[in-house]
Amino acid sequence: MSASKLALVEGGLHNVYKETYRVLSELFDVVIITSDKETRIPIRTVVLESTPFIIKSFRHYSGIYAALKKEDSDIISVRAYYRPYAIAALAYAIVHHKRFVIMEEQKNDPPSLIHNIALKALLLVIRPIINKKAQSIICITRSCAAYMARLGFKRVTYIPVPFATPDKSPIPAGTGIHSNNLRLLCVARFEAYKGHKTLLRAIADMPQIHLTLAGEGVLKKQLEEYARESGTSDRITFAGHVSQEKLAELYRSHHIFMLPSISEPVGAVVFEAMAFGMPIIVSSTVGAKDAVHEGKNGFIFESGNASDLQKKLELLRDSGLRKKFGEESIKIIREEYDPEKIKELYKKTLMPGSEN
Structure with a gap:
C-alpha cells in the first residue's frame, strides 16, 4: 500500500x-x-x-x-x-x-x-x-x-x-575546564529581539565571568560599544559566525548556555547545547524553555530582567550543580525529543x- x-x-x-x-x-x-x-x-x-x-x-x-x-x-x-x-x-x-x-x-x-x-x-x-x-x-x-x-x-x-542526538553519551560540558571564571556561551544573531543587552547588564557587576557571543548581525558594533561603556569588554569574546565544528568546541569549552531572547518561537540552539551536556538559562519568552526543567537542568528568568538573570547565574557558580544539570540536559533531550x-x-x- x-x-x-x-x-x-x-x-x-x-x-x-x-x-x-x-x-x-x-x-x-x-x-x-x-x-x-x-x-x-x-x-x-x-x-x-x-x-x-x-x-x-x-x-x-x-x-x-x-x-x-x-x-x-x-x-x-x-x-x-x-x-x-x-x-x-x-x-x-x-x-x-x-x-x-x-x-x-x-x-x-x-x-x-x-x-x-x-x-x-x-x-x-x-x-x-x-x-x-x-x-x-x-x-x-x-x-x-x-x-x-x-x-x-x-x-x-x-x-x-x-532532535537527533549522537549515540555516544557526551561528557557534560565544562568538565575539565580549569578556570576561576564562569564561562558563559550565547549563540544568537545580533538583533534587538535576541536580548543581548539584558545579558550584558546582568554580568556587568559580576566578576569572574567570561562571556562568549557567537553570531553576526546588524547590532554587533553597537553591542561592542555597549560592552566598552559598561566595562565588560575585557570579559567578552565576540566569536563571529562559527562553523558547526567550531560550535561543538564552544559547547564543550563553556560551563553554561544562555539564550536571553525577548522573542524566540523555538531556539534550536538550546537543544544542541543540551545534547552537549550544558546547563541552560533562557528567558521566559524563548519557545525552547519547554526543554528547561526549572531547577533540574537549568533556569528560566523573566524576559528582559537582568536582576533575575543575575540570581540564576549566581546559583550556577556551584560546579557540582552544573554537572548535575548537564547530565539532566542530556537525559531530557534524548527522552523528550x-x-x-x-x-x-x-x-x-x-x-x-x-x-x-
Missing part, C-alpha cells in the same frame, strides 16, 4: 524543522510548497513566487491553488495559518475534500498595532472555518499551544521538534487508527 501524500505549505524553511521534515517523510510521501528559493532540505520542493498582501507579513504564493491541485495530496498542512497562502490552501482543502492540518509556532500577538488589528479582524472570519475543517492544530511549543487555545481554536495539540517518539506522535495525530 502506497504512503498517503502530505503537502507542507511553508513560509521560510528554517533549520529547526529539518528533523521534523525527515520524520514526516518516513510516514508520508511529502512535498514542500514554499517561497524559499535557497532551500537545502532533502525533500521534493515546489518553489512559488511570494508577494505581500496589504501588509508585509501577510504573503500570498502565486499559483498555490494550481500547485496543490497538481500535487493532489491527501493531507494539506500549513504553517502560519493567517497568511493568504495558508487561507488559499484551506480553500483548496475544503473544495477538494482534503484533510487539513495546521502546524504552528506563533505564541503571541504581533507586536505591531496594525498587524494585531488585521489579525484580530481576520480571526473573526477564518476561526470558525478552521475549527470546522482542521483535523488538528499541531504546535511545536507549549506556549504556542496555550496561545492558540486562548485564540479559540479547537483540537490543539503539542508535538515538540524532534527523540525522533522515534515524535514520529509516533505524528502518526497518532495524522494517521488515527493506523496499525503500529
Whole structure:
C-alpha cells in the first residue's frame, strides 16, 4: 500500500524543522510548497513566487491553488495559518475534500498595532472555518499551544521538534575546564529581539565571568560599544559566525548556555547545547524553555530582567550543580525529543487508527 501524500505549505524553511521534515517523510510521501528559493532540505520542493498582501507579513504564493491541485495530496498542512497562502490552501482543502492540518509556532500577538488589528479582524472570519475543517492544530511549543487555545481554536495539540542526538553519551560540558571564571556561551544573531543587552547588564557587576557571543548581525558594533561603556569588554569574546565544528568546541569549552531572547518561537540552539551536556538559562519568552526543567537542568528568568538573570547565574557558580544539570540536559533531550517518539506522535495525530 502506497504512503498517503502530505503537502507542507511553508513560509521560510528554517533549520529547526529539518528533523521534523525527515520524520514526516518516513510516514508520508511529502512535498514542500514554499517561497524559499535557497532551500537545502532533502525533500521534493515546489518553489512559488511570494508577494505581500496589504501588509508585509501577510504573503500570498502565486499559483498555490494550481500547485496543490497538481500535487493532489491527501493531507494539506500549513504553517502560519493567517497568511493568504495558508487561507488559499484551506480553500483548496475544503473544495477538494482534503484533510487539513495546521502546524504552528506563533505564541503571541504581533507586536505591531496594525498587524494585531488585521489579525484580530481576520480571526473573526477564518476561526470558525478552521475549527470546522482542521483535523488538528499541531504546535511545536507549549506556549504556542496555550496561545492558540486562548485564540479559540479547537483540537490543539503539542508535538515538540524532534532532535537527533549522537549515540555516544557526551561528557557534560565544562568538565575539565580549569578556570576561576564562569564561562558563559550565547549563540544568537545580533538583533534587538535576541536580548543581548539584558545579558550584558546582568554580568556587568559580576566578576569572574567570561562571556562568549557567537553570531553576526546588524547590532554587533553597537553591542561592542555597549560592552566598552559598561566595562565588560575585557570579559567578552565576540566569536563571529562559527562553523558547526567550531560550535561543538564552544559547547564543550563553556560551563553554561544562555539564550536571553525577548522573542524566540523555538531556539534550536538550546537543544544542541543540551545534547552537549550544558546547563541552560533562557528567558521566559524563548519557545525552547519547554526543554528547561526549572531547577533540574537549568533556569528560566523573566524576559528582559537582568536582576533575575543575575540570581540564576549566581546559583550556577556551584560546579557540582552544573554537572548535575548537564547530565539532566542530556537525559531530557534524548527522552523528550527523540525522533522515534515524535514520529509516533505524528502518526497518532495524522494517521488515527493506523496499525503500529
